[in-house]
Structures are given as structure tokens and as C-alpha cells.
Amino acid sequence: MVKYINRIVGKDAIRLNKMMTSFIEHESIVTTRKHAKRVVERFDQIVNTAKRQGVTPDAYRVYQKTLNDLPNSVKKIQEILLPRYQSRNGGYARMLRLEPRLGDNAPQAVVEMVDGNKEYKFWMAARVVARLRQQGLPVDSKTKAQVQQVTQGSPERADKFEEAVKEMTERFYPVPEKIQGSGPLPKKAGSGGKGYKHCPPPKML
Template identity: 40%
Template sequence: MTKTVNFRKLGRPSAHRQSLLRSLVTSLVKHENIQTTWAKAKEAQKHAEHLITMAKKASPKNNRRDLAQGMIFEPKSTLKKVFEVLLPRYSQRRCGYTRVLRLPPRYGDNAPQAILEWVDGSKDTRFHMTAKAVGVALAHNRDLHPMTQVNMEKVLMFRKNGRQEFDQLVEKAKQEELTRLQEEYKSEKEIEEKPWKRGDRVPLPKYV
């Protein structure tokens, strides 16, 4: 009977693979997000989710804290952040503490790239991208796309003080887009009013 393998081997033996995943999760705890290959990000995501679950179940009556400590390097600093920063952040969440986002393939070997990040963290990519999308839509007086509305609900559901921070980012994105539109309009006006001569160089658009 063929045995089913429920994890990626990542081209490494067991000990090397476990060390790699511990290193990735340690970097994730320290820096809030990491960029790596898609396969490594998906495997490290499992360990990061398991780390938070273990930390939530930790108590003086069991060994969950010791198990969580064995899942990362530099436990004196990283484990302290897990219990003092990450656990309060995810106290209302039952699961889904991390997110994996695809990136363009890596130049050279065309390996699939990805970003692994903590949800509701300081470097939450979806939170910032959604705020920018809302700000651009408001600057153009457009209705929000249904997917943008869904993303707004997701990023604000469990984030503490999320609405205030989100509104600030939206206003910043709106002002940046209005400034860009004004500069673009001014540039087009100058091009229209300029007395062109044969052989003059045509300026490229600002967004190129």
C-alpha cells in the first residue's frame, strides 16, 4: 500500500527540515512577516499556527509551554513576544493567525515566492492594501468594489483600534491620490499649452 505523505519534504532530511521551519517561525515572530518560497511559507504557516495554539493551552499543569519553546529558536526573546504580544492579539480568534500571500516568481530560477505574515500585525499587507484601495476609490468618487467591502470586514473584525488606524490610512491614501491627480492634470495642461516644434521630445507619463 502506498503511504501518503501529508507534508512537504522541501528537499531536506527530517532534522534539517525541522531546523529550517523553526528558523522561519522564529524570524516570523521577530519581524512580523517573512518572504520565502511558496512551499516553505505553507509549511512554516502550519508550525506558526501550532505555536499559537500551544501557547494558548499553556498552563502550570501541562507542558505546552515547553512544547512551544521547542518550536522556535532564541526562546528568551521570541517566546516572550509570543506570550506578551501575540496571545493578547489573538485572544478572540480560534484559528487563522497567519496569512500567505503570493508574489511574482523569483528572478533567476523562477521559484514561486510568497509572504508569510501575522494577521492583524503591524505589517499586515491586506490591511494596508485595503485601506489604499478605499482611499483611491474615495478620491475618484467611485463606489467600493464588493471584494473591497469584504476585505474591510475581514481586516477590521478582530483588530483592536482597527477602525481608527484604518481611517487614517484611508485619508492618507486619498490625499496622495488627489495630489497625484492634480500633478497629472497640471502636466497634461502644460503639454497642451506648450508651443511644440518639430523634433521636440515627448515627455513620458509620470506612472511609467
């Protein structure tokens, strides 16, 4: 796929440019996992150059290499992304895995900006917390860890998270009695407090 080390040329470069441009425009895209990983890496590079150099001619050369719709994307980098990522030193984008694609069964992933508009991890955590509150259940350790990851960085994030929880309850769980399929699992005798029994791997026939 890549002929040269540390250099992306030809078809790969064009594809990456298109993906980067649409990623900066929409803040989250769905691709296969290998492409997703590249987008994450490249986004870090772009934001770091923007932090160091701004819109100097040298930095502009970097943007020219990697973005198609230059005026709009550079404007967005300057106005929105730079103030957003001032307190971070990297890790500006995140990749979450999805089910394989229908048709060719390629492993998919969704790339999202951290602290962005369409942050799936953030809203998913908000949704789980909303469900647990509506059902009157305690927040489990995994969800707690996820909420902590999502809200760290600045104190405003915690307030934003509370608003998100409210929105999620309105949208998905308005009536607690109607929540289906997500009650606590019955505990089995031999499971050691867990909801499921440990299942050994299948034997070869």
C-alpha cells in the same frame, strides 16, 4: 522532502525553526509557497499551545523544538501575541501569493500575521479605498468584501482602518489629479458592462 509523517526532522526542522523565529520577530516574511504554508500551520500550533498552557514546562518544550531565539520570542508570544489573538480560534497567519522569484522562477508568497504590524492585505485595502475616495469613485464590491474581511473581529479595527486610509492618502495619493493609470476603464460595446471584452483562449497553430 519529509520522510516521516507528522514529524519534521533534520534540515527541514532547522530551516523551519529559523523561519519561525524570524517570522515572530518581524511579523511578515517572504519565502516560497511551500515553506510559507508550513510557517502558517506551525504558527497556529504555537499560538494555540501558548493559549492553552502559557509558559509551563510542557509548553516550553514545544517552543524549544520550534524556536531558536527562545527568550525574545517567548517574551513576544506572552506579551503581544496572546492578547492579540484572544478573540480568535485559529487562522492567526495568512499567506498571499507573489510573482515568481527572479533567477530561479520559484513561486513566492508572503506570510503575515493577522492584525499584525505588517499586514499587507489590510494596508492594500486601505490604499485602494484611499485612491477611490480621492478620485471620487464609488467603492466596488470586491474592495468592499476585502475591507469587511480585514476589519471584522473587533470594533477598533474599523477606526484603525480609517487611520490607515488617511496615511495612505498622504503617502501615495496626495494630489488627486496626479493619480496615473488607475482611472475607470472605458466600456466597450460588446462587453456587457465590463471594462474588457471576453477573450477566447489562444488556438493551437
